[in-house]
Amino acid sequence: MRPLKLVVSGPVGAGKTTFIGSLSEIPVVETDELASEDIGKERTTVALDFGLLTLDGVPIHLFGTPGQERFDFVWDILVEGALGLVLLVAGDNPRDFPKARHILEYLTSRHPVPFVVGVTRQDLPRVWTPEDVADYFGLPHEQVVGLNATSPTSSVLALIRMLELVTGEKWQGVW
Amino acid sequence: MSRQVELQEVIRQLRQAVPEVTGVMVASTDGLSLASDLPEAEAARTAAMAATALGLGKRIAQTSALGGLEEVVVRGQSGYLVVYSAGEKGVLAVGAPMGANLGLIHLEARQAAQKIAQILG
Numbered sequence: 001m002r003p004l005k006l007v008v009s010g011p012v013g014a015g016k017t018t019f020i021g022s023l024s025e026i027p028v029v030e031t032d033e034l035a036s037e038d039i040g041k042e043r044t045t046v047a048l049d050f051g052l053l054t055l056d057g058v059p060i061h062l063f064g065t066p067g068q069e070r071f072d073f074v075w076d077i078l079v080e081g082a083l084g085l086v087l088l089v090a091g092d093n094p095r096d097f098p099k100a101r102h103i104l105e106y107l108t109s110r111h112p113v114p115f116v117v118g119v120t121r122q123d124l125p126r127v128w129t130p131e132d133v134a135d136y137f138g139l140p141h142e143q144v145v146g147l148n149a150t151s152p153t154s155s156v157l158a159l160i161r162m163l164e165l166v167t168g169e170k171w172q173g174v175w
Numbered sequence: 176m177s178r179q180v181e182l183q184e185v186i187r188q189l190r191q192a193v194p195e196v197t198g199v200m201v202a203s204t205d206g207l208s209l210a211s212d213l214p215e216a217e218a219a220r221t222a223a224m225a226a227t228a229l230g231l232g233k234r235i236a237q238t239s240a241l242g243g244l245e246e247v248v249v250r251g252q253s254g255y256l257v258v259y260s261a262g263e264k265g266v267l268a269v270g271a272p273m274g275a276n277l278g279l280i281h282l283e284a285r286q287a288a289q290k291i292a293q294i295l296g
Binding site for chain 2: 029030031032033034035036037044046047048066068070071073074
């Protein structure tokens with residue numbers, strides 16, 4: 001069966017590499033390097049993350065992008081041929097919402113793909129809800145999901161929502 | 176001497192050792208220009224791309240059990256861009272014309288990369 005290519009993008013620190021790490025059945029191919037800027041963590045993706053998983057027999061190829069705008073040429077390369085996009089935003093960092101919006105517009109204007117917005121950090125006590133983020137972006141509530149990127153279960157559920165949008169079909173699996 | 180000045184000196188020495196080099200970029204491993212002799216607009220773009228190329232090269236070398244990464248060579252019909260690791264924090268990118276003496280460039284650039292690694296600490 002032909003693999004589904006999904007791209008995971010979003011601002012720095014949104015949880016892209018973590019999300020793919022939680023989902024992937026193989027060790028993730030990461031390209032993390034030391035961050036010279038203060039971005040709240042030691043390392044940052046400079047090329048891509050690559051992960052693989054199979055859901056109900058469907059092979060899914062996950063491509064994570066770097067978050068900084070200077071790597072926009074990589075966004076172009078990675079989103080080529082993608083069937084869907086997961087745009088992650090950290091729910092505890094609304095200052096980055098405009099950056100997320102910019103990435104979304106950049107990607108979807110060049111490669112119109114179905115997308116879902118994933119609001120990470122839902123495990124924290126004070127965090128923007130998916131509904132509030134949907135309203136901020138002017139998106140229907142069904143298109144914005146909340147998740148904890150460190151949790152495989154939470155990440156898979158968010159991915160299923162993405163696949164439902166891409167395929168137009170409701171997931172028939174067991175809850 | 177400030178770090179910038181030290182890095183510019185390494186760049187100057189490299190260009191003196193290999194006059195056919197067309198441009199030199201010293202960047203951070205996360206794609207920011209630290210010192211270069213490129214025009215500013217080009218510098219920012221080159222720094223990011225060199226960091227991406229090096230990061231990807233390191234991962235390919237590791238995953239394919241090639242040993243430590245030596246350099247990433249991009250060869251176009253009109254010239255080269257060669258990217259070297261300069262310590263844990265640095266990236267050295269060297270531009271050269273078609274027909275350039277890559278052996279000499281590798282030799283001089285690796286020495287420059289070692290100096291850069293020491294400067295960046």
